[in-house]
Amino acid sequence: MLKKTALFMLLSIGFSGMKAQQTIPFRITKHNNIIVKTLVNKKDSLDLMFQIAMKDYSLSPERKRKADHIIFSKEEISDHNTVDIGKITQKNVRFFDNQLTGHEADGKIGTGIFDGKAFKIDYDNNQFVIFDKMPDLNGYQPLNIILDHEGFYLAGDNIINRDQQQEAYFVLQSGFSGAILYSNEFAEEKHLDKRLKVIGEKTLKNSEGKTLTTKQAILPYFKLGKSVFKDIPAGFFSGELKTQNVSYLGADMLRRFIWIFDADRKIAYIKPSKYFSEPYYKMN
Template sequence: MFERVAATTEIDRLYSTSHAFGLPNLRLYSALLLVCWAAVGARAQPDLPVVRANTPIVDVREGDRLFKGEWTISPTVPLDIYVPRRSDDPATITFITDVESRSFAIRPGEKIDFVFLLNGRDSCRTQIWMKERPARRVPGTPAGPVTIPFRLMGGKPHVQGRINDSSTLWLLFDTGAATTVLYPSSLDKGVEPKFDGTVLNAGTGGTVERRTASDNRITIESLFWEHESAIYVEKKHDSGDGIIGINLFDGKVVELDYDGMEMVIHDSLPEHAIAFACLPMGFDGTLPTVEAAFGVGDDQTAVSMVINTGGTGALMGNESLAMSASKLHGYSIVGKAQASGVGPRKISMDVVLLPEFTLAGHTFHGIPMLVPAREDGADVPAVNAATPRGTLCLDVLSKFNMMLDFKDNRAYFKPNTRINEPIRAKVSGTPIGLRVILPVVAMGVLGYVVFRIRSAMSGRHAPTP
């Protein structure tokens, strides 16, 4: 896992949900993608290694993991800092452009400078900084798995922790984010971040410039992390005081037990994982994905889905997924929704019912999914070139106890005591997140049911809602 830090940057994805919708500049899915700094028209410095490119999108390989399209060359600022996955061991980082690839061997704590040369004329000075280290144990605490109780707040899993010298904070554990987020209430509780930069946070509803702090200490139970970056989001989009993403748990196995309301951090896969269904875990950028399927009976279509514990509702999909579902298997549009995130605007969505949706061997029937709204008068959703993809949100995820193995890239699911509870509309009066008014046209029910689905969505990176 990696993040990008800079003094003035662009977050390409904070939450995975925006990526699922195929929205422009919201590749969310959403953890922290910061765009490169460079001087427009500047030539590459001759004393630094040069990596040539004719297109700005760059793949990055860290060890055995390839991050497709995860770096964007933007010759507008003087420096961009690439932070690799956290490790105590040396690493090899390879940048792969449409012209060539170049590898850099780096040690923990080391910095390496080089230059991207775009189209033979625009240079972007880049620095690899291996600053982030794995979690440490608080002195005097025992070895072994670390159990962290969590509470559902707004339907989302929150843990208690501290940042810097703060009092106790409630922090959303969001697998759809790959950075730490601070809300105003965290400052009221004594976080006192040292702001030293800004980012252009391109999230659901638009782009907003926000402040960042690059050096923070995070403590959760008996684990702590030092020199962690954080973004300050002044528009609170959650019940807690901030967000922690999956970037803190590189090389760990994260278990979420909704029956016991516990999050357990393992150094290796526990023996009881044998009772879980195991799925290969891919990555959409830096955010974890698994394969699910939709269809009718034996006619099923596979789709990659981001695992997003920061998103309420059941499923979200991009335009290509909506088109595939409509043409191949059919669905019913039952209403409209408005998606809101950290941006200033709302996005129109359709609420559809999929006949069947299968995850880890369990099939859900008549499950709701949010997709980009159809154009007026169109028979099918507008089509873009994106691969069909979507997002698994909490109405589905909370019906499984699960483990995410960030060592061997596997996800484990086991139905819990919630598995047979129906996925219902949520009635609420205060307009936050997503407000959906569904005309109920099936099953002979007359009238309208007003319900709301709250969604944590943003441009990330993460991912950040």
């Protein structure tokens, strides 16, 4: 009897340990965006793009699937919604309306579903993992992060030429398909249009005749933690319109690692994913 009791206790401990984490499957588009299948208010089936730079949810004006059971106010906000993702149910969810999203998505899903928990973005197995306590971090390297206005900021080293290495802070931006996009301030201060090899550009004008030029260039080296990347596509803007206030570390760079974020959002742990050495995404 004692042996059976001990065996039952061991099995119970094992099963309770298994329940200490939950998984959410996703798929990755050819534009490096993460798509999560959701059921909203038990009625509307939506494909939502994961946006690490926001907390709540949103719908796109260009969505292909119906969302008739999400009722918005005049301010284009909808509260008290329920979202089912696999076996996970999240209640009292807020949606914003008319926010643009990535290819193949009806809207966006933010990080709110991970509140108070450590979580992993596992690009090798196409899934998020939510932890009640930190998992084994063997093989991962830590990076300090700063959480500010729902954005995750971290430092990266930019080798613009052989004798100039510049540290800059980047906000993780899973909605931007490319690798790096620099802020106007960084691009102007470091004279990127003169110091980097520009491989493409496009100029637009607004209704007032003011110009905005997007430029694609090649950054010789970029260092994130201990990992070094060579000849990375990097974008920046020039012209009269100064719209890019922060620098982005985009989805092409995010997918090259498996990420674990602690519950306090103070440290991200990374290790190379199966995409680490893949060719860089080409922006149009």
